[in-house]
Amino acid sequence: MDLQFYSPDQKRAQRLSARLRNFATVHWIDRGPSALTDELPPATSSGLVLLDYSLDAAEESSTLARRLIVHAPDLPLVGVGSTGMDRATGVLAALRAGVRDFLDLDATDEELRHLLARVQSQAELARMARTRTIPVRAPGQVVVVLGVRPGVGTSTLVAHLGALAMASGPEPAKSEAGEASSQVLLLDLGRPFGDVALYLGVDGDFHYDDALRSARRIDPILIRTALAHHSSGLALLSQAAEASGTQAVDTEAGMLIDRLRDHFGLLLCDLGGLPVGAAPLPLLRSAGQIWLVADQGIGSLVSLDATLRELERLGLRDGRLSLIINRYGEYEGASATQLADRFKLPLLATLPERTRALRGCTNRGQLLHQIASRDPYVRALRPLLEKMQVGSAGTPALTGWKRLLPHLGGFRWTTR
Template identity: 25%
Template sequence: MDRKHRSAAIRVAVAAPFPEIVRVHEGTAEYADEIEVCAMISSADAVLEQARLLQPDVLLLSDGLGATPSDTLARLGAVAPSTRLVMLVAEAGGDTPVIADAVLRLDASAAEMRAAIVAVTGGQLAQRAAPAAHSRVPTESASQAQAAEPEPGGEEAGAHGHARTVLVFSGKGGVGKSVVATNLATALALRGARVALVDLNLQYGDVGVLLHLESHPITIDAITQQGDAVDAAALEDALATSEHGVRVLLAPSSPESSDLVSAAGLEAILGQLSRTHDVVVVDSPPHLEERVVGVMEVADQILLVSSFGITSVKDAKVTLRLLQSLGIPPDRVALVVNQTRPRLTFSAEEIERTLRFPILSTLPFEPRMEETIESGRPMVVSEPRSGFSRQMALIVDHVGRAQAVSAAPNVRHQAARWRLRFGR
């Protein structure tokens, strides 16, 4: 699809529980040329913020998300005045007040959903381009051409000329994702790798606190304002250094600065870090949005972090299904189950049967974890013989093996070049 056609697509943000997001995505794949999803939002608290940042043409809001429709509509007009609101409800004509531009049943057909989206945008495909702060990725053909070209400065990277990019992701907050990311980065550095750690939880990042680097004066928003031309020296100055040699790019110090981090700028930063490091670890927020998807496109490995609680297992199952529906190959995904406790959780075998997906590592609950967080010394350093550290070693070995068998330096993944779109 050419750029002119893509710029005419209706930009839609979907705010719903993960199962409904997957259903919307799978059910409307045939309209990929007309409908472009610019965000998938699974938290009611993030709806208005994402609408403000992305300015979508249409917001699909599920009543199952817990957001109050009347309140959302009133505030939506202030933060995104051109955005039309379409409510997704369990039963049309029920108790949900008809205050939106349109109301759809959750079981509406793909054709019905497309018709509603087109209708609320005036019956024509949207012509305005996306906000500059969130520029799109090149078209598939352009991406493939770019992938075939060697990256400048590639000889400075690791043994294969291209760093491994590892995205640590979870569709649910509170599972210890940032703890996993900081321990993984530190463990890799202890083995002699040149490691960069990027805190992409742009509004509420914890990496600086976990590694006692919060006093570092430069954060990611200062660098991405340079657009897609990142100055290598400026990026080097922006990187804080942990006690054990991890180079860290911190999240903004205030949530409102998150919108200064553009997709193009982030892509440029990751490209530069890949040329000067062996591994780039990215700690993501617990929701999908354009910048996270951009990392998914180029990540060599996605570590999906979950826990053994019933709700976490359900969220992991839905997240795996979502990744599959978006074209992420299963060999690029590894499942890590955190905070496990004997007798209080399901067995690993039960979880694997439920998810139909193998578990790479089960990180046990550690009573002394809070002490390591307060000290700024990750568990792999302060308690190297703990069960947590031994299981973390499995993840490090997995990343190392994947790096060793990487067959094509400077060639990025092409199969998963999707853009939060309905279909691929």
């Protein structure tokens, strides 16, 4: 490995070279105060750039780092210094300058080699990705399913929609390893935490909080290896069951949503039972559709009214809102049409009372359409699936049901 070490002190470069002699070649480049006005240093095509963050060099290194990030943003930069209590200011200066990795001279030689190998590997992957021809695609569609209170069946609904959306979308693209990439990501952020993951029978060690911290590193490899996947190919990013529920900073949540939309044709988000004020605001703002799930019970209708008031306060009560009445019975109270008129919302769908059948499937570790594809509940999902467009830019949205019919038993239904 070739390393360019920018430092005003040649002896530091010699000491570093001695420690890495069996692993890398260190090329010392003097960068004194007068040299900062010169042309930018040449970027090596196969090595890394190390910047000296000793006390006397930190300011100059930060100036150089900022110039390199602007003019050569793909160049891997590594700060070099000590994390000891009396010298740790160099670490903070490097972070503020945009240097993501830091070589701690207090670490062992093996630890230094391990860090440099990891940085070089990441740089190689980034270079390979840049050389590929990547088709331009529009950001993925965001559909938010917002249950007005816990217990109205939002998580069960979203689990079925996610699996069926994968079946109705275009054929997943293949990775270099021959694995199919997912077109749909299900964000399981409702309460209780992790219900959708439970219904789908999948679990993973990488959760929503982890994704927030790693938003800049989300790429196809991380999606394929870290995210949990259902047997349908549906990708799942769930909140950990032991999560505190603390609301993420808007900038963090916004960056994560933007990154996920770059990689998925559809983000289907379960916010069942989550107060509007606790939902990620960037997620609500980026949503193309917001579906409110309620039932005919008086408690649900009171919660629906409160939810609408909160959405209006946030400036989010607009044409993206639609109403879904779950567990609907024609003789259980006000009709679905009356409820939609009462709350001035377009009625998107009514889902029949099928609690017993749904519970039986869940206890068997399956979804209802896997066991009874012609069940009234499954058939009632049609208008919802038609609203979701799964695919990338340049791919016409599927309006037909030829791809989905085999999963629904080929049954042709009529709508009201």
